[in-house]
Amino acid sequence: MSVDAGTFAYVSGLVRAEAAIVLGVGKEYLVESRLLPLMREGGFGDIASFVVAARTRQDDVLRHKIVEAMTTNETSFFRDREPFKAFTDIVIPELTRILPEWSPIRIWSAACSTGQEPFSLAMAVADHPLLASGRPVDVLATDINEEVLQKARTARFSQLEVNRGLPAPMLVRHFERADTDWQIVKPVRDLVSFRPLNLAQPFDLPAMDVVFLRNVLIYFDAETKASVLRRVRRLMQPHGYLFLGGSETTLGLDDGFARIQVGSTSAYRPLSPPTHASNVLTSANVLSRLGANQ
């Protein structure tokens, strides 16, 4: 079964409009693999007739399901390892040093999918000796996709999922068996709160110390990438760390970030507001004062 040009054009247009995600030419296979389960569930014989139904019936539920199916991405615990190592070895020690003891450390997993990323961060927090004193830590996990959030909230993972990237000692420390699945233990679960959020639209969140926005920007067009980065930067603390995916950067999209080396990986930090503005103002004041004195 293949996806014809009209079907692909409709689905890519829909996903672009609803989630600002670009499905370039050549992604027909992705449309096919993601929509096949929905097509079967709806009792349709092929993807084209399923998509036509969503289109002609003006069926919002069906269209929402298509967007959800197309925006669910692969994930694993401690994906790419290095950002998590930097988080443990460098970011947490620095934040505990500069923030007062009563001040919560706020961490945002901005496209959390089925929960592996925020729970990896929460496990790193639970294991960290510098956080053993009970300093408050909030991990906010957001995703556009309600279905993956529902799964994430259960904190249950299959054997196949816990085999992916999760060190066995952590599995033992932070999970309990739940039938054939594994479930994160309550103290770690309680560090994470989930909520739906569309990065492509304005959002209102508390100021963040750490943002994981990994392997998300790659799905957006340049304009959306720039607006997402701008919004993220505005809610980051001046000492904050933004971690992007390995192939992502702020360069050429938002010049308000400085790239910084964190261990063997890199992160981005909001540049301080330019000081030359106040200098100019001061000089102007001085000049006007001089003028007044003359």
Next chain:
Amino acid sequence: MIDDSKAMRLILTRIMQGLSYEVLEAADGQQAIERMEEGPLPDVALVDWNMPVMDGLEFVHAVRQHEGWRGVALMMVTTEGEKAQLVRALAAGADEYVVKPFTPDAIAEKLLLLGVSA
């Protein structure tokens, strides 16, 4: 690669060779110990739990008792999926643990965790 199932050894051997590892096989813990005594020592041993003669847990114990074999990473690859079994294996000295079924990616990621990538 220590597993009494020839089929499982074949599957894992293909995965490991695909990741550019050189693979030595043994059908139980005792055979593996003998091969290690002959040398050369492997960087990592993938160990099934239930095997005749010497099972995986006994093998892990035996390796960890041997002063000169400390550097060998030990990864259990088994159907034993209860938490109590994981705790026993890690307490005995296993470094990693994969419960069957697994994907090739899972094996590759665990090897990365152990720092023994080929």
